[in-house]
Amino acid sequence: MIVEDNAVVAMHLKMLLEQNGYLVIGKCTRGEDAILMAESNSPDLIFMDIMLEGEVNGIDATHKIRKFSNAPIIFMSALTDENSLRQMNQFSNIKLTNKPFKELELLSMTKQILGM
Template sequence: MKNTILIVEDESITSLDLKFTLEELGYDVVGIADNGKDAINLAAELSPDLTIMDIHLKGEMTGIDVSKRLSELNLPCIFLTAYSDDNTFNEVLESSSYGFITKPFNKRTIGLNVDFAIKRSKVDAEKLNMAQGFVKGK
């Protein structure tokens, strides 16, 4: 079963490039959104294994705002952005993101970061389940 990914990116050329790259890497891109409201609705409906999120989106919400909402739904995300200044990086550090990729991206960087984020989020979900008593420890 392929891991599912939601793309949240306001530049259509970038989102298509990312979609094709992810599909080449064997992932299933289940949706693309260009604004925060659509991103939250799609994520809640589709429960993707990972969301790749641009920080600057169309509309009033930033990618960081959206990632906080997704975190409440236990849905992991990583950021993909052209902005790597200290202020942006510090905002990302304070979020619950599983990674940070700067544009322009390449296939190797996307693959490594997506693999890491998905594996890490599954470990975190398992730990949460154990802490809540859903899985018996060994």
Template sequence: MIVEDDALVALGVRLTLSELGHDVVGIAASELEALAVAQAEKPQLALMDIRLRGASDGVQVAQRLWQEARVRCIFLSAYADDQTMARVAQTRPLGFVQKPYSAQQLKTALEQARNRLTEADGR
């Protein structure tokens, strides 16, 4: 699942994920859309931007996704200041990739997230 307010960026991420062999179950631009996709599709994880459409930011949405749907996030954002990173850390992120990033950086973050999820499941 991709949570990104910029439609062109979201489509680019979807294309990269497809090229890497991953399925995208939905794209959301706001908190309400993200929660609806998470409830309907049960994604393994979400790729989350910090800036989103609406009143809530990506950190707040990540907290709600975890609380309500047990979905964890990899953050994809240009915002990496100390205050933002401290807030991100409270969401139990699977990773953080600073924009702009390469397909290889995204691939590495996804592999690390898969390993962390597998370890958490005890597999």
């Protein structure tokens, strides 16, 4: 599942994953939609941007998703300030990659998380 408000980044990530044999169950641009999508689809992995459209950012969406799912999350963010890192590190079962992401690094994380 991809939660990313930049359409170009989301499409690039979706194509990269699908070209490498992964099924993307959905994409959304808002934290509110991410919560609903995660609850109804039970994804194996969530790619989560921090800054999103709408009222709910990626960290807040993750707090709500963690109430019903422990799906691994790869945070993708250009935010690397200490406060953002501290907020991300409070969750279990997460990884972080900076944007713009490196394709091989992201695929390696994905493979490691999903055991493929």
